[in-house]
Amino acid sequence: MTRSSHAPMLNETHDPTLRSWVDSANWPGHDFPIQNLPFASFRRRDRGEAWRGGVAIGDAIVDLAALHCGHPFDGLAAEALAAGAEPQLNALMALGPAHWRALRLALSRALREGSPLRALVEPCLVPQAEAEYGLPARIGDYTDFYTSIHHATNIGRLFRPDNPLLPNYQWVPIGYHGRSSSIGVSPQAFRRPRGQVKAPDAAAPVLAPSRRLDIELELGVFVGPGNALGEPIPIAEAESHVFGIVLLNDWSARDIQAWEYQPLGPFLAKNFATTISTWVVTLEALAPYRVPFERPAADPQPLPYLESADNRARGAFDIHLSIEWQTARMAEQGMPAHPVARTNYRYAYWTVAQMVAHHTVNGCNLQPGDLLGTGTLSGPKPEEAAAFIELTQGGKQPLTLPSGEQRTFLEDGDTVVLRGWCERPGTVRIGFGECRGTVRPAGK
Template identity: 65%
Template sequence: MSLSSLTLNETHDTELRSWVPSANADGCPFPIQNLPYGVFRRAGSEEDFRVGVAIGDQILDLPAAQSAGAFSGFDEATRQAAHAACSGSRLNALMALTPASWSALRLALSHLLRTASPHQTELAACLVPQAQAEYDVPAAIGDYTDFYTSIHHATTVGKLFRPDNPLLPNYKWVPIGYHGRVSSIAVSGQQFRRPLGQTKAPDADAPTFGPCKRLDYELEIGIFIGGGNAMGEPVPMEEAEDKVFGLCLLNDWSARDVQAWEYQPLGPFLSKSFASTISPWIVTLEALAPYRCSWSRPDGDPQPLPYLDAPTLRTQGAFDVQLEVLIQTAAMRQAGQPPQRLSLSNYRDAYWTVAQLVTHHTVNGCNLRPGDFLGSGTLSGPAPDEAGSLLELTTGGKSPLTLASGEKRVFLEDGDTIILRAVARRDGLPLIGFGESAGTVLPARSQG
């Protein structure tokens, strides 16, 4: 059983409808073909977080469904997967199982939630409205690795930092990545203080200390690892996607002025570690199977080294997922104005695929563990207005954006909320949504 074989099955049937009415509405991000996992509880309660599945505007409470006997009629593999999903306040135990187990549980959920399910009555009592829920980071993340997979982002940013040498010679050979900070990853709704730090003006003799002046967002896809590998045992490309539980959204907030001063020679550190905001729902690779698409390199670019190549890479290596960034300033919020779009891009434009990231990460023997988290890096498209950060959209802060509210932005101001959204869509197929990652900048801490 391999997800990378891209098998479509009855859970992908476009005709399926759910007995949860909101799941059948046009444009609903969570139709019965999606079934993403998260951990939730009733907002403001002291309940333990538990695993749920988004369906329409509701959440199916998995432990409640299990207690109601919903899984008792299914086979052993399904019951084991359901048991793992209900065993704690995070998804790690489910993630530690195999694609066959994940698929079995998905099929069971599809049966339980579709119209004419004999379990509708007891499961209706296991629904919690999303509007009444709060979320936590869905897995205990052991390690977080951030990659740099958009060549458009790498080139545009490279021009700002190194005008004479925008794209480094390793870019087209090595899926560049670095380790990130786990402790400051939080789920959508995160509010964080503008970071303090050292910065140095190009013409200054010495650095100064104070609030970051070039605070930015980064639009990324997050990748949750399931399964993992033993130390010393690299994961070949053919098996790489079997190690991936699913995808979410990630905002890798960045302090550009801190980064410019600190990043040589060991890479970004405090410029990235103050906050990272993910969406609460993990969309499984199986749900995304109908939205896979071809992957290719521009003519003249080197093909991947053999260890990063695979038979299915070019036909279905990529994901056709549209990505959107929106901003809502404090003034917009006060005036009742909705968030305004800053950019649209698509994950299919990434230079390196999910499978290549997993294989490269492990090729030196490094072990991945269930719940580990990878970031795609900022996902900018080829056009300038497809940029996934303000650094790119404002040409390094030189070209301010004028918002519909009349406000101007080069970098983020206190009170700004950045919202990331993503949807997979294809003619004739239901839309599969990721939900959103929203985060808000608070004023810097007083330096008293």
């Protein structure tokens, strides 16, 4: 393997002094400065256009299909641009790190103040306010992991009070397969699910709308080049198979889950909707925010196939995450969504590279555009809980919102907004945009 297949390294595209000729990209605190350059699938609303790839810069989108027609780049960057112009990003994801790096560098140079390509690129900008978004990729398989030991312990305590953290947790990056068809892109509105629920003292279950509808704040990892069936991906090469990261809300019906999940795991409790954010932040954009992967010395250390020097030195990501809640009444009164929890991806017990290495160690094949959820990213403190069941202690401690309304689980009309961002000394802040979802009433 060449160096290029490993975790992305810092280069000129990360220079915090870079400024763009797109003014809004230079505004302090903007999610999409020139150091970010995340990808989405989009089209302008109400024009009957085909979907195409785009890159966010400030309040605008570089329309990759339009840009491709002007043939501004050469070599790998041109090949990557052609792939990025397609309706979904699977072909770009399949190309791999050398192509991604070339396209990012070419876009960074073209969007910088003083770029001679400005006259060619500027007509390819679309205001984000005029866009609608599709799923960034055709997601073949969606796997959800369980990488926060804090979440596993908190939720385990609620479902199995005497046995919260199972003996395999510190050895196995636990994961399971989720549902691809019901993954939607932000903003997603979905019906409250019905399902079998059974009160502890009832003799029989009933079919009813879920009354314990919850969220799970996660990140979603988009797979780049896949592997052949039977050919595991070694951990040292794992990150060369990862394109980028989105926010992910794994909506969960806790009452349905409690009754159905034994012995084969969650099913209808989670497959009615999963919402991801619009923009895929690339692994390369996240390079300045890498941090060491630390595990308490008293804990079992990972088996060799889950261990590498690179993973230890910089396997984790310092990504700040927040949850905001807005009721229908708050929305009517013009009150913004209210922050109810904050956490960070660096608390995860297993890294992205470990997820990829574990998923394939048995020969399972990943494909470009597959999505890996990190699992609920609760941190060590109570206010860092990333699901309402944890934040409200199983629904026993309601939250009070600025409207005076109390909440434990979601009511009809409620909206949840997830946000993510990175900021470290000596870097420019970059953001993930938002992941927004709204609960509609159950059907008849």
